[in-house]
Amino acid sequence: MNYRKYRAFKPVDLPDRQWPDKSITKAPGWCSVDLRDGNQALPVPMSVEEKIEMFELLLSLGFKEIEVGFPSASETEFEFLRRLIDENRIPEDVTVQILTQARAHLIERSFEAIKGAKKAIIHFYNSTSTVQRDVVFNKSREEIIEIAVEGARLIKEIAAKHSDTEIRYEYSPESFTGTELDFAKEICDAVIEIIDPDEENKLIINLPATVEMSLPNIYADQIEWMCRNINRREHLIISLHTHNDRGTGAAASELGLLAGADRVEGTLFGNGERTGNVDIITLAMNLYSQGIDPELDFSDINRLIEVYERCTKMTVPPRHPYAGELVYTAFSGSHQDAIRKGLEKYRKSDSRIWDLPYLPIEPADLQREYEAIIRINSQSGKGGVAFVLEDQYGLKLPKAMHPEFSAIIQRITDERGDELKGDEIYDVFNKEYLTDGRRLKLHKYKINAILDDDEATDVHNAVEIIATMEEKGERFEMTGHGNGPIDAFFHALIESGHLEEGVRLSSYSEHALTEGADSQAVAYIQMVNKNGQGRFGVGVDPSINGASLKALLCALDRMDKMD
Ligand SMILES: CC(=O)SCCNC(=O)CCNC(=O)[C@H](O)C(C)(C)COP(=O)(O)OP(=O)(O)OC[C@H]1O[C@@H](n2cnc3c(N)ncnc32)[C@H](O)[C@@H]1OP(=O)(O)O
Ligand SMILES: CC(C)C(=O)C(=O)O
Numbered sequence: 001m002n003y004r005k006y007r008a009f010k011p012v013d014l015p016d017r018q019w020p021d022k023s024i025t026k027a028p029g030w031c032s033v034d035l036r037d038g039n040q041a042l043p044v045p046m047s048v049e050e051k052i053e054m055f056e057l058l059l060s061l062g063f064k065e066i067e068v069g070f071p072s073a074s075e076t077e078f079e080f081l082r083r084l085i086d087e088n089r090i091p092e093d094v095t096v097q098i099l100t101q102a103r104a105h106l107i108e109r110s111f112e113a114i115k116g117a118k119k120a121i122i123h124f125y126n127s128t129s130t131v132q133r134d135v136v137f138n139k140s141r142e143e144i145i146e147i148a149v150e151g152a153r154l155i156k157e158i159a160a161k162h163s164d165t166e167i168r169y170e171y172s173p174e175s176f177t178g179t180e181l182d183f184a185k186e187i188c189d190a191v192i193e194i195i196d197p198d199e200e201n202k203l204i205i206n207l208p209a210t211v212e213m214s215l216p217n218i219y220a221d222q223i224e225w226m227c228r229n230i231n232r233r234e235h236l237i238i239s240l241h242t243h244n245d246r247g248t249g250a251a252a253s254e255l256g257l258l259a260g261a262d263r264v265e266g267t268l269f270g271n272g273e274r275t276g277n278v279d280i281i282t283l284a285m286n287l288y289s290q291g292i293d294p295e296l297d298f299s300d301i302n303r304l305i306e307v308y309e310r311c312t313k314m315t316v317p318p319r320h321p322y323a324g325e326l327v328y329t330a331f332s333g334s335h336q337d338a339i340r341k342g343l344e345k346y347r348k349s350d351s352r353i354w355d356l357p358y359l360p361i362e363p364a365d366l367q368r369e370y371e372a373i374i375r376i377n378s379q380s381g382k383g384g385v386a387f388v389l390e391d392q393y394g395l396k397l398p399k400a401m402h403p404e405f406s407a408i409i410q411r412i413t414d415e416r417g418d419e420l421k422g423d424e425i426y427d428v429f430n431k432e433y434l435t436d437g438r439r440l441k442l443h444k445y446k447i448n449a450i451l452d453d454d455e456a457t458d459v460h461n462a463v464e465i466i467a468t469m470e471e472k473g474e475r476f477e478m479t480g481h482g483n484g485p486i487d488a489f490f491h492a493l494i495e496s497g498h499l500e501e502g503v504r505l506s507s508y509s510e511h512a513l514t515e516g517a518d519s520q521a522v523a524y525i526q527m528v529n530k531n532g533q534g535r536f537g538v539g540v541d542p543s544i545n546g547a548s549l550k551a552l553l554c555a556l557d558r559m560d561k562m563d
């Protein structure tokens with residue numbers, strides 16, 4: 001790879017730069033350029049109907065400025081804008097923006113397109129970079145300034161004939177990032193002089209990273225330099241329009257805001273020329289995650305993705321910031337464990353401040369289900385498996401049981417090599433712990449409380465259990481005493497010769513599985529043999545006693561099968 005044919009971008013001489021000490025405290029003005037920059041980069045540009053659907057989508061997200069196209073470019077673009085105006089589709093508080101080159105016939109046609117609109121921004125541009133001046137225009141600096149000035153004059157002149165439309169202007173020294181700063185200032189100043197903005201009618205000066213050519217801090221220096229040196233800054237709205245050639249379009253826009261810009265142009269999911277425009281969803285959600293109102297609403301993200309993918313025929317990658325299918329999902333064990341603990345603490349706490357490991361925002365804010373947060377494959381750990389059973393099936397496995405069940409799941413994921421869905425994990429749990437088919441079956445039982453001292457049995461303040469059991473098709477009855485039903489049942493098993501010497505109960509827990517009259521209880525019991533090897537058993541039953549006895553039989557069965 002011949003890197004020697006490239007050269008490093010020259011930094012800006014701005015030793016007293018202020019932007020590194022600033023912070024972003026409010027949302028900038030947003031302008032969507034989906035219907036123009038996004039659309040012009042599509043292999044199949046949107047049809048009029050698709051553009052209308054995208055326009056409605058952008059309105060529903062809260063955009064107040066929308067660049068609707070390049071109406072002088074094609075009949076589709078022209079017709080789309082006419083339909084917006086003629087069918088009264090533009091709300092009072094929304095301004096449509098159109099793009100035109102600084103060329104007379106294109107400007108004339110653009111004005112035909114906006115006829116009858118209540119408000120419009122006429123956005124005109126010409127390329128100002130050293131390379132474009134040389135390669136595309138073969139013109140001197142003065143001649144390039146003349147293109148911009150002529151365009152500005154013509155636009156103002158024609159605008160005067162459209163008094164029924166409230167017109168604002170935007171000028172872009174296109175390819176600003178490849179333009180010498182003194183020349184960018186000179187050409188913008190020349191346009192400012194013609195447009196003659198004031199406090200009420202500010203001119204938008206858009207400083208595009210048409211091609212992202214440097215580190216984002218250099219773009220920020222360029223923006224701060226322009227904000228400090230451009231004429232009549234107080235009558236200007238400084239706008240950013242970053243592309244993503246180096247993959248840092250979002251960082252460039254954010255640093256550009258620190259550097260003094262007021263407004264950001266971008267697209268949904270960063271659609272746009274080459275690697276795309278900056279993604280406005282990322283920028284807005286970055287603000288949101290810092291506790292700042294983004295003034296755009298992306299909570300209906302799934303519908304947004306559906307409309308966007310259908311209209312543009314583009315796809316949202318699974319790792320796309322905030323919106324991708326996998327961005328709230330953890331497969332790896334240590335992430336799952338931390339998320340599970342974080343969620344448990346958050347749900348119990350009174351604090352409404354979101355501070356969870358690995359989840360910068362609450363997935364539910366963007367309609368993402370908790371189901372998708374933790375998914376199980378061979379990289380997963382015990383915490384993740386326990387989370388799935390609790391979150392999707394209400395089963396709160398005791399902590400000591402996590403390694404046992406997780407090892408069963410791990411064997412399967414290792415063998416299969418792919419993901420195990422929630423319902424498959426539950427099926428394994430069900431087969432392993434809940435499905436009948438035990439060596440010993442419990443048919444019915446009766447518990448008697450023994451409140452008085454009973455000399456005959458030497459049992460004091462305890463219970464007696466009489467259980468009807470079945471083994472290998474044969475029914476039999478067994479009786480036992482203990483300080484509770486489980487203890488009594490345990491003793492009954494020992495006394496009837498169904499439990500080997502040295503086995504003991506080592507842990508017990510239970511909880512309600514469902515609520516209401518038909519609620520079920522679930523019990524978890526661990527038994528340990530004389531060698532210290534243990535197995536859990538689980539039982540589900542309408543009564544806690546029933547659940548416990550079943551859990552005990554399940555543990556016993558699993559002990560028998562232990563290798
Ligand atoms: C960075 C951006 O995204 S800018 C926006 C780009 N978007 C688009 O181009 C989409 C819509 N564009 C189009 O449909 C067409 O290009 C049109 C209608 C604008 C112009 O079409 P045409 O005139 O047929 O062709 P074309 O675009 O090749 O024109 C190139 C000419 O315009 C000149 N030109 C290019 N940009 C500008 C400008 N901003 N101002 C004045 N002249 C310009 C070029 O120097 C070239 O001149 P030449 O013919 O003397 O060599
Ligand atoms: C028209 C301009 C603003 C543009 O899209 C760019 O420079 O990227």
Ligand SMILES: [Mg+2]
Pocket residue numbers: 037208210241243272273277
């Ligand atoms: Mg662009």
